[in-house]
Each structure stands twice: as C-alpha cells, then as structure tokens.
Amino acid sequence: MKKKIKHFAFYRSIRFYIMILLFIMGIVPSIIVESVIVQSYEDRAVSQRTVMVKNQCEILADQLFNRNYLSDTSDDVINGEFNMLTGIYGGRILVINRDSRIVMDTFNIDNGKYSLSQEVTDCLNGKETSHYDRANNYIELTFRIKDPDKKSSDAETAGVLLVSVSTTEISISKGILEERGTMILAIITVVILILGYILSGILVKPLQKITRSIEGITDGYQDESISVNDYRETKLITDAFNRMLARVKTVDDSREEFVSNVSHELKTPLTSMKVLADVLNQNPDAPIEEYRDFMKDISAEIDRENSIITDLLALVKMDKKSADLNITDVNINDELEQIIKRLKPIADKAHVELILDSFRPITAQVDETKISLAFTNIIENAIKYNRPEGGWVRVSLNADRKYCYTTIADNGIGIPEESLNNIFERFYRVDKSHSREIGGTGLGLAITKKVIVMHRGAIRVKSKLGEGTTFSIRIPLVHIV
Ligand SMILES: Nc1ncnc2c1ncn2[C@@H]1O[C@H](COP(=O)(O)OP(=O)(O)OP(=O)(O)O)[C@@H](O)[C@H]1O
Ligand SMILES: [Mg+2]
Incomplete structure (x- = not known):
C-alpha cells in the first residue's frame, strides 16, 4: 500500500x-x-x-x-x-x-x-x-x-x-475586448489542461509499465526479463535493467555455489574427526599406539579446518569494498628471497629445487603482507603439484618503467587445458582426490588473484599436462588508487 x-x-x-x-x-x-x-x-x-x-x-x-x-x-x-x-x-x-x-x-x-x-x-x-x-x-x-x-x-x-x-x-x-480576451484565455486554459493531462498520461504510461514489470519480478530472478519498447528511452532503461538482472543472477548463483562449497569443505574434516572418534569409542580396549595415531589424524583434521577458515576469512575480508591496502615501498627481490627461504624446507622434503632469477633490484608500492601471501600461494602450488623426482621451480623477476613482472615456472604435473579457466575460482581443484591428499582446499589461487587485482595488476597461466606450469604476474610499480 x-x-x-x-x-x-x-x-x-x-x-x-x-x-x-x-x-x-x-x-x-x-x-x-x-x-x-x-x-x-x-x-x-x-x-x-x-x-x-x-x-x-x-x-x-x-x-x-x-x-x-x-x-x-x-x-x-x-x-x-x-x-x-x-x-x-x-x-x-x-x-x-x-x-x-x-x-x-x-x-x-x-x-x-x-x-x-x-x-x-x-x-x-x-x-x-x-x-x-x-x-x-x-x-x-x-x-x-x-x-x-x-x-x-x-x-x-x-x-x-x-x-x-x-x-x-x-x-x-x-473593456469589451478585454472581457472577450479573458474568456478566450479561460477556454485555452481549460483546453491546455485537458490536453496536458491526456498527453502527460500517454508519456508517463510506459514508466508505469516498467514499474509494474519490475514489481512483477518478485520471486528471485529466474529467467525473467522485462521489455517496454514504447520509446527508445524506455527500451534503453529496460535493456540496462535486464543486464543488471543477469548480473545479479550470476552473482546469486555463484553465492549459492560458494555457500554450498564452504559447507561441504567445512563438513569434510568434521566427518573425518567424527569417524575417528567413533572408532575409538567403539574400541575402548584399543592399544595406546592406535589412540596416538588416531589423535594425530584428528589433530591434522583440526589444522585443516583451521586453515580453511583462515583462508575464507582472508577472502571475505578482501571481498569487502572497504578492504584497504597498506601500501609501502617494498623491495620485491628481498620479498621473494624471504618467501623462498621460508618454503625451502617443504621443497626439500618434496625433492623440488627452488631457483630465483632476479634481473635487477625492484621496489614497488604494494601491500607487503598481501603480496607476500599471493607469491607464497603460487610458489607453494608449484612445489606441491610437482613431480616426485627431478622437479624444479624457477622464479624470475624483472621490470620495466611501469610494471614489475614475476614468473613462477615449474616442471610439475601441469593443468589440463579445460581447467585453466577455472583454477582461480574459489574451491576449484583439478584433481580433488589428489589435492585432498596434499591438503589443498582450492582457495589459494582465488586469494592470489584477488590480491593482484586489488593492486591493479594481472595474472596469467600457461600449462601443459605432464610438462609443467608457468604463472605470470604483472604489478604496477607505482600504486594506482
Ligand atoms: N603449479 C601447478 N601445477 C599444477 N596444478 C596446479 C598448479 N597450481 C595450481 N594447480 C591446480 O589448481 C588448483 C587450485 O589451486 P589453489 O592454490 O587455488 O588450491 P589448492 O592448492 O588446491 O588449495 P590451497 O587453498 O591450499 O592453495 C589446485 O588444486 C591444482 O589442481
Ligand atoms: Mg594452493
């Protein structure tokens, strides 16, 4: 009403x-x-x-x-x-x-x-x-x-x-002339008001139609679209509205998918813990070694749950419009050296050789913590999705006057062509069972891409199954607001 x-x-x-x-x-x-x-x-x-x-x-x-x-x-x-x-x-x-x-x-x-x-x-x-x-x-x-x-x-x-x-x-x-003139004026006024009322009604009708159509789309944004082609302007309005509707629908779909993925991912470690705990409960006489083993597994699942929540929080924080960057001048060479130093133990464990090629000293205006997280995710992937023996990861750093270019290449398992477009999506993993073994949740690249985009940079991937993968990242040296 x-x-x-x-x-x-x-x-x-x-x-x-x-x-x-x-x-x-x-x-x-x-x-x-x-x-x-x-x-x-x-x-x-x-x-x-x-x-x-x-x-x-x-x-x-x-x-x-x-x-x-x-x-x-x-x-x-x-x-x-x-x-x-x-x-x-x-x-x-x-x-x-x-x-x-x-x-x-x-x-x-x-x-x-x-x-x-x-x-x-x-x-x-x-x-x-x-x-x-x-x-x-x-x-x-x-x-x-x-x-x-x-x-x-x-x-x-x-x-x-x-x-x-x-x-x-x-x-x-x-006086007579004035009187007649006033009468004619009165008649003209009445005629204009009637005509104005009719004409304005005709002009406003399509707008009312648009409102009715929009009000008609109440339950979600199914496959409906509106069309009021009375004037060129109303057609433009309805076209713009339909485009917005399509966009809202896409966002809504991806939100639904995201929620279902989150629930699924969060439930998986809980289910494992429940199974492990149930087994122990049903076997009160189980040997202490078995208890220790199961508790270790439960602890690993808790870690996994924790890391999923941490990643999700990082993503949600960056999703917010107000997510601001803490921009400082960062020496990218030092940053990459530190990341590689930190990842060295994992690489050694996986028998993967880590190489850093820096062509010149580079300083860029970036958010150090976020950029470090982005690089770490990619290099970590390159180590994780590598071959059992003889694997290497080569990180190269270069720059021109405007941008800093980083490539992270590996000779690992590679990504199938049909998956290349999806790997930046939240929760997407090429081989779910394999990734599960490695402990991935599919959030790493989504976070990385978000960070790069926030810095007005770009990220690209090239890969050949069984041969290796190369990620290329471009970041502006001077921060663009
Ligand atoms: N260098 C790579 N070589 C082969 N496959 C890769 C590489 N990097 C990423 N992928 C594929 O892309 C998927 C998505 O990567 P992403 O980093 O987003 O998730 P993840 O590594 O599975 O989990 P996490 O959230 O722990 O990083 C991976 O599961 C993997 O299948
Ligand atoms: Mg990853």
Missing part, C-alpha cells in the same frame, strides 16, 4: 511538470498577445479621434479669427459648429483670448474667467498641445487662433481654442 502511494505521487509529479510546462507555453504567449492587441486598439482609436478632431478644429480656429469671434461670441454659424462638434464627440470647447480670459465655454460654466493652465500658456506662446488622459477618459487639445496680419511670432497668436473630447466609448470597447 505504501509503495503504491509513493509511485502515485511520483507519476503525478511528472505529469504535474508536463502540465505546468504546457500551461506556461500556451498561456503566457496568449496573455501577452491579448494585452498587445487591447493596447494597440486603444492607441489606434485615440490617435484616430485626435486626428479627426484636429482636422476640424484647425479650420474652426481660422474661422474664429476671420469672423472676429474673440470680440463677438454671438456668431450663430460658429456656435452652431460648436454645438455640432460637442454633440458628436461629447466634449467641451473653450475659446480663450490673448489675455487668457475665457470668452466662450460650451458648458457655460467658466465664461469670463481666466484660464491659467499650462496648456493654454504654451499655446499662447505658439505651441499647440495634445494630451490623452487615460484615467479620466478624455483627450485635450489646444489650437492657436492665428492673426495672419501680425508677423512677429509672439504676437501671431490671438487666442486659444481648447477642446476636450470624451473617450468613454473607446474605453467601453476596450
């Missing part, structure tokens, strides 16, 4: 982001387009109206002077035109003389008063003005009433025609 809720939240978030993206891509441009359209409509309507009023008032201003309206405002023709203009545009007209006195106000409010507004002063000084007051919905224009007889530019202006034109209907139209 918990899992389901988690997945649901996850997919919802992907859908959520897809929808947000579509929403932004669809709505933001629409809002911009709408506001640009409304604004340009307003600008155009206002400028059109301004031009129309200007055209008519410029003619009117000339007529005002010609008909001497500044002195006599009872001119019916002009007053008629004023009425018509204010009727059409719903505005107000003021006629102001050179002394800034209002000689005529179509609203009949300010007649005879003085107008000291900036626009009137500017206009009297020769500068006609035009101003749109968006907040109060009107356009205000000033026109000079020119006296063509007076040439000086100052004296040319005989008065001012101040016209205010209402723009209420422009703002009403703008």
Whole structure:
C-alpha cells in the first residue's frame, strides 16, 4: 500500500511538470498577445479621434479669427459648429483670448474667467498641445487662433481654442475586448489542461509499465526479463535493467555455489574427526599406539579446518569494498628471497629445487603482507603439484618503467587445458582426490588473484599436462588508487 502511494505521487509529479510546462507555453504567449492587441486598439482609436478632431478644429480656429469671434461670441454659424462638434464627440470647447480670459465655454460654466493652465500658456506662446488622459477618459487639445496680419511670432497668436473630447466609448470597447480576451484565455486554459493531462498520461504510461514489470519480478530472478519498447528511452532503461538482472543472477548463483562449497569443505574434516572418534569409542580396549595415531589424524583434521577458515576469512575480508591496502615501498627481490627461504624446507622434503632469477633490484608500492601471501600461494602450488623426482621451480623477476613482472615456472604435473579457466575460482581443484591428499582446499589461487587485482595488476597461466606450469604476474610499480 505504501509503495503504491509513493509511485502515485511520483507519476503525478511528472505529469504535474508536463502540465505546468504546457500551461506556461500556451498561456503566457496568449496573455501577452491579448494585452498587445487591447493596447494597440486603444492607441489606434485615440490617435484616430485626435486626428479627426484636429482636422476640424484647425479650420474652426481660422474661422474664429476671420469672423472676429474673440470680440463677438454671438456668431450663430460658429456656435452652431460648436454645438455640432460637442454633440458628436461629447466634449467641451473653450475659446480663450490673448489675455487668457475665457470668452466662450460650451458648458457655460467658466465664461469670463481666466484660464491659467499650462496648456493654454504654451499655446499662447505658439505651441499647440495634445494630451490623452487615460484615467479620466478624455483627450485635450489646444489650437492657436492665428492673426495672419501680425508677423512677429509672439504676437501671431490671438487666442486659444481648447477642446476636450470624451473617450468613454473607446474605453467601453476596450473593456469589451478585454472581457472577450479573458474568456478566450479561460477556454485555452481549460483546453491546455485537458490536453496536458491526456498527453502527460500517454508519456508517463510506459514508466508505469516498467514499474509494474519490475514489481512483477518478485520471486528471485529466474529467467525473467522485462521489455517496454514504447520509446527508445524506455527500451534503453529496460535493456540496462535486464543486464543488471543477469548480473545479479550470476552473482546469486555463484553465492549459492560458494555457500554450498564452504559447507561441504567445512563438513569434510568434521566427518573425518567424527569417524575417528567413533572408532575409538567403539574400541575402548584399543592399544595406546592406535589412540596416538588416531589423535594425530584428528589433530591434522583440526589444522585443516583451521586453515580453511583462515583462508575464507582472508577472502571475505578482501571481498569487502572497504578492504584497504597498506601500501609501502617494498623491495620485491628481498620479498621473494624471504618467501623462498621460508618454503625451502617443504621443497626439500618434496625433492623440488627452488631457483630465483632476479634481473635487477625492484621496489614497488604494494601491500607487503598481501603480496607476500599471493607469491607464497603460487610458489607453494608449484612445489606441491610437482613431480616426485627431478622437479624444479624457477622464479624470475624483472621490470620495466611501469610494471614489475614475476614468473613462477615449474616442471610439475601441469593443468589440463579445460581447467585453466577455472583454477582461480574459489574451491576449484583439478584433481580433488589428489589435492585432498596434499591438503589443498582450492582457495589459494582465488586469494592470489584477488590480491593482484586489488593492486591493479594481472595474472596469467600457461600449462601443459605432464610438462609443467608457468604463472605470470604483472604489478604496477607505482600504486594506482
Ligand atoms: N603449479 C601447478 N601445477 C599444477 N596444478 C596446479 C598448479 N597450481 C595450481 N594447480 C591446480 O589448481 C588448483 C587450485 O589451486 P589453489 O592454490 O587455488 O588450491 P589448492 O592448492 O588446491 O588449495 P590451497 O587453498 O591450499 O592453495 C589446485 O588444486 C591444482 O589442481
Ligand atoms: Mg594452493
């Protein structure tokens, strides 16, 4: 149940982001387009109206002077035109003389008063003005009433025609336009949300499929694999998952095999000890020599059990990711000499001659204990799996600028070709009965390989049955982290 809720939240978030993206891509441009359209409509309507009023008032201003309206405002023709203009545009007209006195106000409010507004002063000084007051919905224009007889530019202006034109209907139209735009935006939003929901659902579906498939593989990793080929990306994901699954399966198999091998190996000495002890228990009158013999055998089995456990612990320790190396500068020549000295008694006992060829003094950055263990295992094998008489083991040491090369060659029993690939596996022994006699458990080479790999080195083997075996080891002189 918990899992389901988690997945649901996850997919919802992907859908959520897809929808947000579509929403932004669809709505933001629409809002911009709408506001640009409304604004340009307003600008155009206002400028059109301004031009129309200007055209008519410029003619009117000339007529005002010609008909001497500044002195006599009872001119019916002009007053008629004023009425018509204010009727059409719903505005107000003021006629102001050179002394800034209002000689005529179509609203009949300010007649005879003085107008000291900036626009009137500017206009009297020769500068006609035009101003749109968006907040109060009107356009205000000033026109000079020119006296063509007076040439000086100052004296040319005989008065001012101040016209205010209402723009209420422009703002009403703008409001209607905005309302419609908002409605269209709302429709677009709903459509985008529905489309976004459907589209994100389609996009997310293969991911849900993958999750279901992965959840389906619950009981172990039998021979199942998943396949969701809806998109190239989902195919890549499922392919990668299948590869990981195969790898997990291999690891799982080898773990199972390892556990069964360990149990078997640990049980064998115990079984032997049990048999030996049982025999003694059933024969209380057995001679003391027999007791001693059996106790010796039991002691050997205990040693064997002990060495298996020691080897296993060494392997497990190195298996851990955190297994760190204690790197120091180690003289490899000295190291090999010491190992050979230590193994000399065993070699002598087995009538095997030990030879060390060092071509130059070599110092490498290695973990001394672990490298010593690796070399010992190989040289020990070369002694153990040798011929009864006339056997030899030759250890050669050489190096170039980057690597140290060690070969351990013997003229022993050799390894059959089909076993060469397996000898580094844990518990693998070519001849189980023979190795048993010698006391091997099949862990030595597994440990060796692990140590070499930890040092970023390489190990190779060449062998011919009945003729001998050669192991070649390459280790970097400078430790690579
Ligand atoms: N130099 C060699 N000549 C012939 N066979 C070899 C040689 N080295 C290894 N082998 C074979 O490879 C097998 C694996 O070697 P490995 O060292 O891992 O195990 P082991 O010697 O049997 O046991 P231990 O864990 O005590 O070393 C050996 O049992 C043996 O059959
Ligand atoms: Mg060995």
